[in-house]
Every structure is written in structure tokens, then in C-alpha cells.
Amino acid sequence: MTRDEIMDKLKEVLEDALGVDEDEITPDATLTGDLGAESIDFLDIAFKIEQTFGFKIPQGEMFPEEVIKDPQFVSNGKVTPEGIVELKTRLPHFNFDGFEQDPSLAKIGDVFTVNGLANYVERKLGETASA
Amino acid sequence: MWIDRVLELVPRERIVAVKNVSLAEEHLHDHFPGEGDAPPLPLMPGSLIIEGMAQTSGLLVGHASGFREKVVLAKISKAELDEDAPPGCTLIHRARIERMDTAGASTRGTVEVIQHTPNGPSPAREIGRIDLLFSHVDQNRSGLAFPEHNFVFGEAFKTLLTSSGIETPA
Numbered sequence: 541m542t543r544d545e546i547m548d549k550l551k552e553v554l555e556d557a558l559g560v561d562e563d564e565i566t567p568d569a570t571l572t573g574d575l576g577a578e579s580i581d582f583l584d585i586a587f588k589i590e591q592t593f594g595f596k597i598p599q600g601e602m603f604p605e606e607v608i609k610d611p612q613f614v615s616n617g618k619v620t621p622e623g624i625v626e627l628k629t630r631l632p633h634f635n636f637d638g639f640e641q642d643p644s645l646a647k648i649g650d651v652f653t654v655n656g657l658a659n660y661v662e663r664k665l666g667e668t669a670s671a
Numbered sequence: 672m673w674i675d676r677v678l679e680l681v682p683r684e685r686i687v688a689v690k691n692v693s694l695a696e697e698h699l700h701d702h703f704p705g706e707g708d709a710p711p712l713p714l715m716p717g718s719l720i721i722e723g724m725a726q727t728s729g730l731l732v733g734h735a736s737g738f739r740e741k742v743v744l745a746k747i748s749k750a751e752l753d754e755d756a757p758p759g760c761t762l763i764h765r766a767r768i769e770r771m772d773t774a775g776a777s778t779r780g781t782v783e784v785i786q787h788t789p790n791g792p793s794p795a796r797e798i799g800r801i802d803l804l805f806s807h808v809d810q811n812r813s814g815l816a817f818p819e820h821n822f823v824f825g826e827a828f829k830t831l832l833t834s835s836g837i838e839t840p841a
Binding site: 580581584587590 | 745746748769770772773774775777804806
């Protein structure tokens, strides 16, 4: 599946899950800030991606719920430097460079872009194909 | 409860429940009352048909974990109702688990209506589609803590299951 095909299917998933128009779903759009996703939508998006692309998403692999709930990686509402390393290791599909400057938990939604989701899907499809 | 009986439950797969719409239900007299020259128009509110589907689907999802998880309705992904449900009709809620994991489940459902006539009941006819998303609330992403006892599946659910001949957890 090409990157364009992945993006087209991803747009259908996000249109369906978030009730947004196709033209709002740009690669740089953030799920929470630009597309209005709430926490439960992340579960919906994960289910729909699994169905659409035919692979299973282990909890904590696509979104960082395991890391941001772990007191070892979060302190005073901010992700610690160790937490940033953990996020980058576990979720290489998202770009944490901007978040690193101000790692407030409240701003972590800015990291979850459409492009990041496409990166994840591309990697998973690659793993499935080579398995 | 907004369903009267569970007709079929295939664990972790599908469920069928029935709701008889009755003029004895008080809310029908307010939905909608007569006004001026307009006569009363009692109809089952669409929101309560959705709630009936949520109870039907929620039972299926809760049953899958032996009712250990607190299953809460988190999102109405789709709700389409093509026609009204007047008193005297029977609604059939059919739901199927689409996806389920530790965090929650998504379900797909249809609503059918049976109209009762002097010659007997009409065949069931689909009048709606309701897809829902449930969260296992103790597994929520924000890490919020909830009371230990299962406040979702209370006595009313147990009564429904027992009277439907479905085993309830101890």
C-alpha cells in the first residue's frame, strides 16, 4: 500500500470517528487541537484503524497512555527527560521535537498528528508484510 | 430499564433484546402532548431507543468479562432512526461486538419494529442503525479511579438477566 493510499484510508477513518470534513484532515493537523478528538476518540480511532488496515494494535503502541500514566515518567504535570526518551523509543512515529521544549502533559495532544498516524500505519503494514 | 427481555445472547458475539412500547409509560404522555387543536402524539423518544440499544449492547460487552468490568457508554458513533415507534409496537434491538479489547468495545446494532395488527404481528422490519463505543471505565486513559463495586450492572440488570433465563455472576 502506498503512502497516498494509507493517507486516503486514514482520512476515511478520521472522518468517520471524528465527524470532520475531509479537507480538514491535512498531514499536519493535530487530532485534539485541529480535529477536536477527545480521549475516548483515541480508542475509536485505534479500533477503526485495526479494522481498516487489518492489524492488531497492542495498548500503548500507537498512543502513549502507558507512559503518561507512569509516575516514573511524569512529574508536576510535565513529562520528565526520561519520559521523553521513553516516548521517542516507544512511539517513533510521532515527532516529539517541539514537545520537548515544553513537555507539559496538557500539550501532548499537539504531538498526535495525522502524519504521525500514517507513519505508524506504514510501519505496521511493513512489519505485517515482512512477517 | 429500556429493554424488557433478552431473547438471545451468544457470548462475546451477539445479543437480541425486545422492548414493548406501552402507553403506561409516563414519558409518552409528554412526548408529545396535545396542544391547541393538535391531538396528543405519543411516541417513544429516539434518545430512549438509543438508551435501549446501549443497555442491550452494554449487557453483551459486560457479559464478556463476567460483569467484572464497569462498562460505560462512551460514544454514540452512529444513530439513525427512520421512523417513529408508537405505543403498542415492539422494538427488537440486535447488536454485535465489532471490536473488543481491555480498554473497551465497539458494537454495531439495528433496531427493528413489529407492529401488532388484528391478524397478528407484522414481520420485524429494520427502522434504525445504532453503533456504539463502550469504555471499560477502570482502564480509562486518564487514570481516574472509580468506586470498587460495579455501579453499572446493578439490580435492574440482574433482574433482566434472571427473568431472561441468563445466568448472572455471583
